[in-house]
Amino acid sequence: MSEKVSLRSVLFNPLSRNNPVVVQVLGICSVLAVTVKLAPALVMGLSVIVVLAFSNVIISLIRNTIPTNIRIIVQLVVVAALVIIVDQLLQAYMYDVSKQLSVFISLIITNCILMGRLEAFAMSNKPWPSLLDGIGNGMGYAIILVIVAFFRELLGNGTLLGYQVVPQWCYDHGYVNNGLMILPPMALIVVACIIWVQRSRNKELQE
Amino acid sequence: MKLNRQSNVYTVVYIIIMVVVVGAALAYTAMALRGKQNENARADKMKQILASIHVAPAQGEKPAEVFDRYIVGQKVLDASGREVEGENAFDIDVAQQSKLPSDKRLLPLFVADVDGATKYIIPMSGTGLWGPIWGYISIDADGTTVYGAYFAHKGETPGLGAEIEKPQFSDRFDGKHIIKDGVFQPISVVKPGMRPTGNEDYVDGISGGTITSKGVSAMLDNCLVPYRAFLTSVSREKK
DSSP: OHHHHHHHHHHHGGGTTTOTTTTTOOOHHHHHHSOSSHHHHHHHHHHHHHHHHHHHHHHHHTTTTSOGGGHHHHHHHHHHHHHHHHHHHHHHHOHHHHHHHTHHHHGGGGOHHHHHHHHHTGGGSOHHHHHHHHHHHHHHHHHHHHHHHHHHHHHHHSEETTEEOSOHHHHHTTOOOOGGGGSHHHHHHHHHHHHHHHHHHOGGGOO | OOOOTTSHHHHHHHHHHHHHHHHHHHHHHHHHHHHHHHHHHHHHHHHHHHHTTTOOOOTTOOHHHHHHHHEEEEEEEOTTSOBOTTOOGGGOOHHHHTTSOGGGOOEEEEEEEETTEEEEEEEEEEEOSSSEEEEEEEEETTSSBEEEEEEEESSOOTTTGGGGGSHHHHGGGTTOBSEETTEEOOOEEEOTTOOOSSSOOEEEOOTTOHHHHHHHHHHHHHHHGGGHHHHHHHHHHHO
16 A cells, blocks of 8 residues: 555646656756747657656666666666657657757757666666656656647747737737747746745645 | 676676667667658658748648648759759758869759749758758749748757747748849848948848848858859749
């Protein structure tokens, strides 16, 4: 029974209470870069979930064979290989999105969430909890990405996923898209707002 | 005997096996997806060529079909304006050709038919601030007036040099002349408010993207000059 509860928390804790972006403040770089529009943010989030889940499982499967003095290298090789495969798949099946994300897919390799999870969790846990941990943390990252991209695209372009959502009469009455939202600093400010909301709801996170 | 996981031999063997396995997996994915990726790259190139004549494939339309509808001919020329046999214009690496001396280059040319009017599309390739830039420029049947242009870049600064890929920039080329009063002069890109030293037509560059703008200017110069013989002969025929 107790194991069930802990598996649940492994999967769902990263979504809010232990979120990699807003609580541990990891992976901020890509949050700034890929959240101008919703569509690339979704693909990026999905890619991180896939890479994180698979690398967690693979590292967990071979954790007992890895020589300790080269374990970081082994982790990096596994992550890099998975990222390259994801990048190749995107180039083959979602060419336009991969052009937009360009270098940021490759930069998943350097995303600290991945190394953090591999080193802290997968190296010392069985494959099944590692899979859940990877999916959980990936989703925690993706959720923040999607929330930030939602506000930036809505306020910056008046669109969502490329479709116009702010009606024309708003513009006729003097509403103007906020160009500042498209610039990177606003991503940080939106992240800060999310952190603010989350801390005020979770008293135990307040310092 | 228990395996010593901390020994050097174990570590080295471990690394070798890992590299072989990972290398094989990556090589396999790359090979398996190569065809699909090349197809995408070709479709993307077609879209770029079409953008220079202000045509964009609609949602769900195959770029290849639109391309075949508008592009009625593909030729490869030499510097004297004669057609070279046995070359495929679409597959020529313009970036490589643009580095050769202008009389040794193979010059691809796409002939488009826009609502009954003939346009010549010339591919270009050059260097911006951080990396390669390239583009396509379409010229009216008279060989003197620019009909449209399209520019793209690999990694220019967003918001500055990267603005060259936006229509706001490329549309400035519409209607400019590359043959003016019978003299062949590629268009210059100059700082806003300035004028070029010669008599040529010019467009405003991008503020804050000076080196990219200069790159575009140099690219126009480098890639249009070899077509001089062809364009002058076309413009004479039309007179």
